Amino acid sequence: MSIRNPKQALYEQFAIVAKAFGHPLRLEMIEHLAQGARSVEALAAKLGQPVANISQHLQALRRAGIVSAERDGKFVHYSLADASVLSAVAAVRGLAERQLAEVDRIVRGYFDARDDMRPVTRDELQTLMRDGLVTLIDVRPPDEFALGHVPGAINVPLGEIKTWSADAAPDREVVAYCRGPWCVMSFEAVAALRSLGYSARRLEDGLPEWKAAGLPVEMAA
Amino acid sequence: MSIRNPKQALYEQFAIVAKAFGHPLRLEMIEHLAQGARSVEALAAKLGQPVANISQHLQALRRAGIVSAERDGKFVHYSLADASVLSAVAAVRGLAERQLAEVDRIVRGYFDARDDMRPVTRDELQTLMRDGLVTLIDVRPPDEFALGHVPGAINVPLGEIKTWSADAAPDREVVAYCRGPWCVMSFEAVAALRSLGYSARRLEDGLPEWKAAGLPVEMAA
DNA sequence: CTGTCATTCAATTATTCTATTGAATGACGA
DNA sequence: TCGTCATTCAATAGAATAATTGAATGACAG
Secondary structure, three states: OOOOOHHHHHHHHHHHHHHHHOOHHHHHHHHHHOOOOEEHHHHHHHHOOOHHHHHHHHHHHHHOOOEEEEEEOOEEEEEEOOOHHHHHHHHHHHHHHHHOHHHHHHHHHHHHHHOOOOOEOHHHHHHHHHOOOEEEEEOOOHHHHHOOEOOOOEEOOHHHHHHHHHHOOOOOEEEEEOOOOOOHHHHHHHHHHHHOOOOEEEEOOOHHHHHHOOOOOEOOO | OOOOOHHHHHHHHHHHHHHHHOOHHHHHHHHHHOOOOEEHHHHHHHHOOOHHHHHHHHHHHHHOOOEEEEEEOOEEEEEEOOOHHHHHHHHHHHHHHHHOHHHHHHHHHHHHHHOOOOOEOHHHHHHHHHOOOEEEEEOOOHHHHHOOEOOOOEEOOHHHHHHHHHHOOOOOEEEEEOOOOOOHHHHHHHHHHHHOOOOEEEEOOOHHHHHHOOOOOEOOO
């Protein structure tokens, strides 16, 4: 198909970008890169995929201008190229949530069972934190926590929930968050805490959305 | 690939939606559907494509929840399912415009040559129209104009620019708009008017964006 | 210069997507 | 009921994409 007119040429470019979003693994990669820059190997480890596979998907994302690469010694660190990557993903996600019955089914079948209370919004959380009413836990792995987290949050990776809760005040509400709106770890954390008798809720979405909303982020531990 | 966890199942759904955006023809179909509902045959005629091909692409879009179908006698009218379809396209377009060198090249090679002045923003246009300083022309075909246009606009399809301009006031500035930000017809109209000695500019984007901004739309002719 | 390690490339196979063709469906009017 | 017309389905061939494997690159340490 030869390029007959410039509009078609432009739409071919736009299609390259949209197509790059059109693979579940690449969407998951974007969720991880939204936490901060990652090397190919680190991403591959997080996703449990062969390095070469991740490398190829990263290059598809780079050709589409979704991620950018920066060489640092023998590592190449990839990160999101543009803040609007997250808004593009959010637009697609919103469309899917509103229009696809299958999404509704998945959400109802799995998530609702674990999160029958409505999630805490960012505004609510800020009020609750200011008044000192809740304990905020970040259930992501320590390396992601170290690269940035909500101020005042405590890092409690999913595997340590039980240990941690033994020492926590039993009558204080816990709010958990993780990588994004559909990150399963915060759902699991809330379910675990509730089964241990705690009052727990989920933040409506994750750190990248918090950052994108212009709210402050705390570094290091 | 079996569904191991609900997050992957969700990402597969999101990928279906994103993938549906990932074809130049489907993006062009979305641009047309943004003007108003269309039958399969009408869309096929506008795009110069076989009906069966358009029908199949429409069903891909429908499976992705991007368009919805409504039967009316023997016709099936398709339209955009959700206002956020346009914002998803806009996010992808913005990303491509900012990140892909190829887009820059196409725009510079073709559009800049025909539009060396900055386009008129919607706000500017409203001021200019209120003060009666410009003539606004809608260069889309009459059927699209009839389904809704910017109040005060005159319908001057591309082929009639020359005839129309003969009767137009020669010292009055003309603003042209069409289907969207990269619709070539408004670029062509501005180029034609300038070559005829008129002062002409383009509106920054088209009718769907005007409507999406909550501004009034006039119906019929 | 050589070995090591992160990343990329190249080649293969399996899968999915695209365009095209002609036949099937479903609604309308005679 | 029958023919017509808009749309969809089904089947095909050709093209693009995905995952896997092993080899090649490029940077660092000794």
